[in-house]
């Protein structure tokens with residue numbers, strides 16, 4: 001029997017491939033922003049499909065805070081080798097050393113906000129006119145307003161109230177010298193869609209997403225991994241728990257959940273039963289109700 | 302979840318305070334698509350604002366300014382999934398100054414939910430929203446008569462709205478209109494069947510959305526393949542591979558089909574249809590594929606591959622229903638970039654035939670200005686031919702946008718007549 005419609009995952013895939021090809025056709029010098037998290041891995045996988053049988057025709061760019069999970073860096077290097085594409089690294093440590101940004105102080109200090117400067121510097125110095133991200137509209141309320149092709153002015157800033165209308169499947173990536181775009185091929189995917197698709201396609205993801213034993217500390221209602229960057233408070237205690245991470249950010253701010261899900265099958269089942277949003281464990285988003293919007297206006301991912 | 306679950310995109314329209322945000326909040330809440338931390342956040346905000354109970358409307362009002370002003374000023378997208386379908390909601394504001402946002406949200410929608418306040422019945426805005434839905438050829442329209450709790454859930458109030466609606470909707474080109482009496486606030490007939498409106502025999506809203514037939518919303522007859530980019534790996538394994546990459550806009554292409562490349566007019570046959578996963582025998586809308594042809598032909602972005610026995614029109618003079626999207630009005634006889642599928646040319650608006658009063662649907666042939674939110678019939682001349690179908694036949698090959706080269710902004714959206 002032949003049916004002439006796509007199921008929802010195939011339609012999302014086709015839409016993302018279409019966006020990636022539009023980016024390639026409309027921009028001179030695009031990159032994929034690669035964090036090593038599942039969303040950017042997914043975008044990379046879709047890019048592989050979009051340009052098959054050719055290689056992905058543009059580089060991957062990693063904004064390296066220096067506060068990484070070692071597993072993420074290993075994964076990044078492996079995927080680069082496998083794809084045979086160029087890797088561009090923007091280093092937050094260098095931005096600090098160059099005096100472009102100052103390290104936050106205090107117990108809850110993170111390098112999250114510092115990434116903005118490093119990202120924009122890397123975009124400028126590499127003459128990138130479109131940075132492809134794995135942002136999804138279901139992640140956060142400010143992201144719900146993002147366009148597929150999202151304009152950034154010559155300061156790298158987003159003006160959410162003055163966005164270009166996007167109709168049908170016609171995308172307008174025209175821009176002046178010094179401006180750039182962000183493109184979001186998986187805008188319409190939810191966390192559940194991502195997992196269902198990763199499972200279906202059997203896409204390799206870092207081991208951190210699977211339940212594993214790890215040294216952790218209970219802080220701000222979540223299990224923060226022990227690392228060389230963690231400064232313990234007096235009352236805090238390092239314990240070993242079986243956890244997995246639902247999203248991956250800096251090792252200093254990414255909380256894990258206790259879990260036994262050690263296969264893609266089990267993860268998908270677990271995610272389906274989740275009663276909290278995935279960014280709920282990211283302290284960068286907990287700072288205020290408009291934390292994401294404020295950062296995004298300045299040029300964040 | 303079943304493998305053949307489809308994706309349905311819908312938009313919501315209604316004037317301010319008709320209950321759009323509440324309805325969306327209710328849909329998400331009752332279908333268990335709201336996470337606990339999100340619920341907690343809006344519960345806190347509700348308390349701060351002094352609301353009793355949880356104001357579900359807060360769930361969709363995304364940006365800071367909107368939260369402060371309590372209105373929806375842009376298109377916000379929401380997602381939810383049921384065991385039957387995945388849904389994408391484009392939540393658009395209702396004010397006349399946001400006509401352009403509604404047009405945007407409507408452009409990709411399979412269905413439109415038009416909200417009517419049961420107490421006020423059909424008002425001018427209802428007509429405008431219905432007109433836009435029909436202009437954008439949204440295949441299915443669901444009129445939700447909301448706030449039934451405020452009219453004692455009376456069947457009379459519901460029938461009155463239907464009569465009012467049908468009086469003017471006969472002028473619109475809509476194939477599928479349904480009416481559902483609801484209370485978004487209390488949840489009647491949204492996800493769960495209303496216990497207080499036993500006189501209503503139809504399905505609740507969610508069930509309607511889950512079961513409505515959408516496979517035939519896409520044109521299956523006219524095979525159109527706009528070329529986005531050409532793939533040339535020039536690698537050991539694919540030295541001579543030359544694939545035309547794109548997304549099938551409509552119709553079905555099969556290996557061996559005789560095709561014509563437009564505008565050049567060269568003909569060939571489809572040799573292969575490729576994806577990373579497998580080579581295919583056929584491809585249909587909206588699949589993204591790469592195709593190779595039997596013959597070496599010069600093809601690039603902007604060209605369109607079509608089946609030789611069914612071609613679009615190649616035209617430089619086109620008539621378009623144009624919605625002006627930009628703050629600065631159209632400049633008379635100014636040149637714009639026109640974008641149509643993957644093709645881009647220069648274009649000039651040669652004539653404004655008439656402007657539509659979107660509330661009364663009257664045509665005004667005197668007022669020729671094109672200002673933000675205006676919808677007008679215009680004649681456009683392009684520097685090179687576009688391969689067009691009428692919008693009514695084909696939403697992909699029948700739509701265009703205009704870009705102002707001095708600002709790079711998208712200033713207008715058009716539907717080819």
Ligand SMILES: Nc1nc2c(ncn2[C@@H]2O[C@H](COP(=O)(O)OP(=O)(O)O)[C@@H](O)[C@H]2O)c(=O)[nH]1
Pocket residue numbers: 315316317318319320321322323324358447448449450451483484485486487
């Ligand atoms: N009584 C009653 N009030 C409703 C109903 N739906 C929405 N409202 C109220 O109408 C007001 C406007 O609702 P809102 O969802 O913000 O409307 P929007 O402007 O269309 O998004 C709010 O005070 C809602 O609580 C309903 O079904 N019954």
Ligand SMILES: [Mg+2]
Pocket residue numbers: 321322323358362372373
């Ligand atoms: Mg609202």
